[in-house]
Amino acid sequence: MNRRKRPRSSSGVLYKKRKNNLMANNWNIPKWLEEEAREIDKCCVYCGVEFTPLNISRKSAASWEHIINDAKIITRENIALCCCGCNASKGQKQLSIWLQSKYCKEHGISAETVALIVKQAIENGL
Numbered sequence: 001m002n003r004r005k006r007p008r009s010s011s012g013v014l015y016k017k018r019k020n021n022l023m024a025n026n027w028n029i030p031k032w033l034e035e036e037a038r039e040i041d042k043c044c045v046y047c048g049v050e051f052t053p054l055n056i057s058r059k060s061a062a063s064w065e066h067i068i069n070d071a072k073i074i075t076r077e078n079i080a081l082c083c084c085g086c087n088a089s090k091g092q093k094q095l096s097i098w099l100q101s102k103y104c105k106e107h108g109i110s111a112e113t114v115a116l117i118v119k120q121a122i123e124n125g126l
């Protein structure tokens with residue numbers, strides 16, 4: 001009996017499963033909002049990089065962003081997806097201050113280049 005080992009453990013199925021779990025959020029973001037954000041934000045709202053799965057690039061993987069840095073504000077206006085690179089750079093900084101940072105200059109990120117949701121936040125005085 002020449003039983004083979006389980007074939008293709010790295011099949012697409014496994015990969016898909018992992019991808020779905022990738023951004024399970026710890027932010028109490030309701031499902032509808034999470035789905036809406038994922039539907040609309042296919043790219044980083046700041047630098048515009050297209051999201052990649054974590055196992056391809058950590059930097060350009062999607063992460064949850066509270067535009068106003070307050071985890072209690074869970075609205076479509078405040079929840080967006082940005083890449084880990086931008087998220088790490090922005091940290092606790094206020095949006096308008098972060099936009100002046102070296103990181104933003106190096107990546108060509110400005111109030112004019114960011115996604116609409118971020119522009120709206122800037123207009124509202126962030």
Ligand SMILES: [Zn+2]
Pocket residue numbers: 044045046047048049082083084085086087
């Ligand atoms: Zn980014």
